[in-house]
Structure formats: structure tokens, C-alpha cells
Amino acid sequence: MGERFDCYYCKESLLGRKYILRENNQHCVKCFESLYSNTCEDCKAIISSDCKDLSYKDHHWHEQCFKCSKCSCSLVEKAFAAKDENLLCTECYSNEYSSKCFTCKKTIMPGSRKMEYRGNSWHETCFVCKRCRQPIGTKSFIPKENNNYCIPCYEKQFALHCSSCKKVITTGGVTYHDQPWHKECFLCTGCKMQLAGQRFTSRDDFPYCLDCFSNLYAKKCAACVNVIAGIGGSKYISFEDRQWHNDCFNCKNCAISLVGRGFLTKRDDVFCPECGRDA
Structure with missing residues (x-):
């Protein structure tokens, strides 16, 4: 009696029948x-042995x-x-879920690099400086009025430049x-001195x-020779090319105040009318 050739699982004879090997054991279909x-x-439905089995993440079709x-x-x-366990062609996925580029308004395809800022998205090649048109990439930039600028271009176009040294004023300033x-x-x-x-x-x-x-410039009192400070509304007396503090505008002889009164001059001195007649 010849050796049997049976299915490993159901033990039925496989002679003259199609069978499939798995781990060195033969099975009927x-x-x-x-x-x-x-x-x-x-x-x-079952994916039969004579059909191609396509799989993705432990799922089969x-x-x-x-x-x-x-x-x-x-x-x-x-x-x-894939989205929510559903498979989508790239076109349908893009139309349904992909971001639109803020600049060119076209879809940013899945898998392609994109830039995101404040809820907007760009193709990497569309995220450029408004002034020089060079891609910003990972470089620092400054947004202004829905446009983005690389730092050098922003400074050239918008930053204030010091009237003295002509360099950019980055913070503060006068x-x-x-x-x-x-x-x-x-x-x-x-x-x-810094002012x-x-x-x-x-x-x-x-x-x-x-x-x-x-x-350098302030008037000096003809009597005390000190500066007459014009700042703060200081009052002074002016006559011809000379000035006096109010408190210094006194008769040279009797020292009476001459503010609001008549006076006489003799050389660099001032006198009340009485003392002036005797001088």
C-alpha cells in the first residue's frame, strides 16, 4: 500500500488535487x-488563494x-x-483635506513640504520674502500687512535709521x-553727554x-555776571545790549529796585533819578 498524501488539517487525500504549502505542511485549498x-x-469576501492580496496597515483587499x-x-x-480608515487617491485627498497655499491658492499635495504660520499654509517655494522674492525657509522673518519679509529686506524698507550713525534702530530710540x-x-x-x-x-x-x-548762549546779568536762565520763564530786564535779573536791576548807589521805575545810566551802571543827578 503506497504512502498517503493528505491535507494537514482535514486529512483528506490531496492526490490529483490542488494544494498549498504553509510551513512545510500541505493544505487543501x-x-x-x-x-x-x-x-x-x-x-x-474571502480573498482566495488564487487572487492577489493587497494589504495596508493590517487591512487587506x-x-x-x-x-x-x-x-x-x-x-x-x-x-x-488614508483618512479615517478610508483609502483616497491623492487628488481626492487633496481636494477634501489638503491645505491650500496662501500665495498661489493651489493644493499642497500630501507628502510635500509646507510652511505654516498663523493658521495659513504655503508651498515651501511660495513662502518667500515680499521684497527680494527669496524663499524664507527656516530663516527669521517679520510679517507686515499679510506679507512676509526677511530681516534684511524689512530693515531696508521699513525700519528707522538713526539720523546720526545711519544704522537701523531696532529698539527704543529718540x-x-x-x-x-x-x-x-x-x-x-x-x-x-547723552540727552x-x-x-x-x-x-x-x-x-x-x-x-x-x-x-555758550544764555544772557548774563550785567550786575552779578551770572547766567539769566531763559528756561522756566525767568523774568529779566533788557536795555540796549545789556540784561539784568529782576532782583539785580537796582540803583548802583542806593540799591533801590528800578523795576518798573525810571532810571539813568552812566557808563555800565544804572541809577535811580535822584542818585543819577548826583552822580
Whole structure:
């Protein structure tokens, strides 16, 4: 009696019948399919041994069932995407779920690089500086009025430049005569002391600290020779080319105040009318 050649599972003879080997054991087609064949995700039927079994993430399909869930085109040997366990061709996925480029308004295809900022998306090649048109990529940039600028272009087009050193003012700064200055560049014309945060005055459009202005330009009292500070509304008496503090405008002889009274002059001195007649 010859050696038997039976199905490993049901023990029926395989002589003259189709069989399938698995782990060195032969199975009849029926047993193999019931034990090992997968169920198609689309039609829910068994994927028989004589059919091609296409799989993706532990899911299986007949070749004819492996298609886009939206437009039903075949996905065999084509790029596809998955959404909520449904397979979609790249066109349907793009139309349904992909971002649109903020600049060119075209779909950003799955898998392609994109840039995102404040809820908007761009193709990498569309995310460019408004001024120089170069891709920004991972470089720093500054947004302005729905446009983006690389740092050098933003500084050239929008940043303030110091009236003294001509360099960009990045933070702070001082405005004088409607012109911007770095704090460290806004100096007294006389002593070069920084004037930011200090009281100052000007002459011929040049800024001066109070000390320098007083020493250079302020009027000096003809009596005490001290500066008559014009800042703060100080009152003084002026006659011809000489000036006096109100408190210093007194008769040279009797020291009576001459403010609001008549007076006489003799050389550099002033006298009340009485003392003047005797002088």
C-alpha cells in the first residue's frame, strides 16, 4: 500500500488535487482559505488563494477592490492616502483635506513640504520674502500687512535709521525734529553727554544740555555776571545790549529796585533819578 498524501488539517487525500504549502505542511485549498485567507475590507469576501492580496496597515483587499473610497478609481500601484480608515487617491485627498497655499491658492499635495504660520499654509517655494522674492525657509522673518519679509529686506524698507550713525534702530530710540536717533547717538552738541531722558534745549536745530547752552548762549546779568536762565520763564530786564535779573536791576548807589521805575545810566551802571543827578 503506497504512502498517503493528505491535507494537514482535514486529512483528506490531496492526490490529483490542488494544494498549498504553509510551513512545510500541505493544505487543501478549502482548509487553507478557511485557516489563513484574509477578508477583503471592501466586499467582505474571502480573498482566495488564487487572487492577489493587497494589504495596508493590517487591512487587506482584493486587487479589484483596492480603490479610492470617493471616486472609485483603482489604487493599484498608485500613490494614495488614508483618512479615517478610508483609502483616497491623492487628488481626492487633496481636494477634501489638503491645505491650500496662501500665495498661489493651489493644493499642497500630501507628502510635500509646507510652511505654516498663523493658521495659513504655503508651498515651501511660495513662502518667500515680499521684497527680494527669496524663499524664507527656516530663516527669521517679520510679517507686515499679510506679507512676509526677511530681516534684511524689512530693515531696508521699513525700519528707522538713526539720523546720526545711519544704522537701523531696532529698539527704543529718540525722536528730535521728527528725525529718529539711537539713544546713545542723541548727544549734546557741546559736551557730547547723552540727552535721552534729560532736559535739553536747542539752537540752530542743534541740541544742547542746559549747562552747555547756558555757557555758550544764555544772557548774563550785567550786575552779578551770572547766567539769566531763559528756561522756566525767568523774568529779566533788557536795555540796549545789556540784561539784568529782576532782583539785580537796582540803583548802583542806593540799591533801590528800578523795576518798573525810571532810571539813568552812566557808563555800565544804572541809577535811580535822584542818585543819577548826583552822580
